[in-house]
Amino acid sequence: MIVERAGVPTPRSITLPRDAFRELGADAVFEAIADELPVPLVVKPARGGSAQGVTIVEDRADLPRAMVDAYTYGDVALVEQCIRGTEIAIGVIDTGDGPVALPAVEIEPLSGVYSFEARYNAGETRFYVPARLPDEVAARAAETALAAHRALGMRHLSRVDLIVDGSGTPFFLEANVLPGLTETSLLPQALEAAGHDLGWVYEALAEDARREP
Known part of the structure; x- marks a missing residue:
């Protein structure tokens, strides 16, 4: 968000604390992601390194597993548009x-x-x-x-x-x-x-x- 406000192109994204699933329910969270971002997606911990917990999601059926992997490395996950290049x-x-x-x-x-x-x-x-x-x-x-x-x-x-x-x-x-x-x-x-x-x-x-x- 900081670099985007500075005018730097960034992929569209949603930041999801782990608590969002408990407060809103998994179905509501996944529906919100589907409404906002098309596949392919990248799911990753908001902090970390060495690509640990990072998944490229080509099929929405794989999104729940990707979220679990990201939360293994932190309490906040970033779901973002996958840019090819x-x-x-x-x-x-x-x-x-x-x-x-x-x-x-x-x-x-x-x-x-x-x-x-x-x-x-x-x-x-x-x-x-x-x-x-x-x-x-x-x-x-x-x-x-x-x-x-x-x-x-x-x-x-x-x-x-x-x-x-x-x-x-x-x-x-x-x-x-x-x-x-x-x-x-x-x-x-x-x-x-x-x-x-x-x-x-x-x-x-x-x-x-x-x-x-």
């Missing part, structure tokens, strides 16, 4: 001179879904840095990531995950305030593609944070 991640860093968007990392899971397994099993996902996007689309995606970073009040570093649809519109999916920093993580790949020395960047980020009151 190119999945990318854009790192944003600020070492003291203002936030800067790094080259987009394109994510191509061989299974078609960037699941927990696709993230952590070697060879199940291809990454392209920079992403295989037209220059104007890549620039638009970078501005989208910066707008989300600023709207959410993030500092120092973040990773913004986006889907670029067939028309070239980048849709905000989520923002990560503590992205992975291993050698195979997305943010370090982007830093290296931008020509940065990882050690220098991490030291500069720490020093900038230390100087703040």
Whole structure:
């Protein structure tokens, strides 16, 4: 909602606390979802990481199971429109001179879904840095990531995950305030593609944070 108010394209969505099912009844909740959002849908915990509890729902009959999976990881679930397109991640860093968007990392899971397994099993996902996007689309995606970073009040570093649809519109999916920093993580790949020395960047980020009151 915050990034949408900032003018960033986001998928249509419904936020559902677990208590909604007890207060309104499951039938009423599922009817409200059907009235608001067509399939395919994405169901995921409102907070978390590594795609845990995330389900792409192609058939409404699978929605109850998807809700249970999401609530396994938190008390609030997000049901949103499934945007098809190119999945990318854009790192944003600020070492003291203002936030800067790094080259987009394109994510191509061989299974078609960037699941927990696709993230952590070697060879199940291809990454392209920079992403295989037209220059104007890549620039638009970078501005989208910066707008989300600023709207959410993030500092120092973040990773913004986006889907670029067939028309070239980048849709905000989520923002990560503590992205992975291993050698195979997305943010370090982007830093290296931008020509940065990882050690220098991490030291500069720490020093900038230390100087703040």
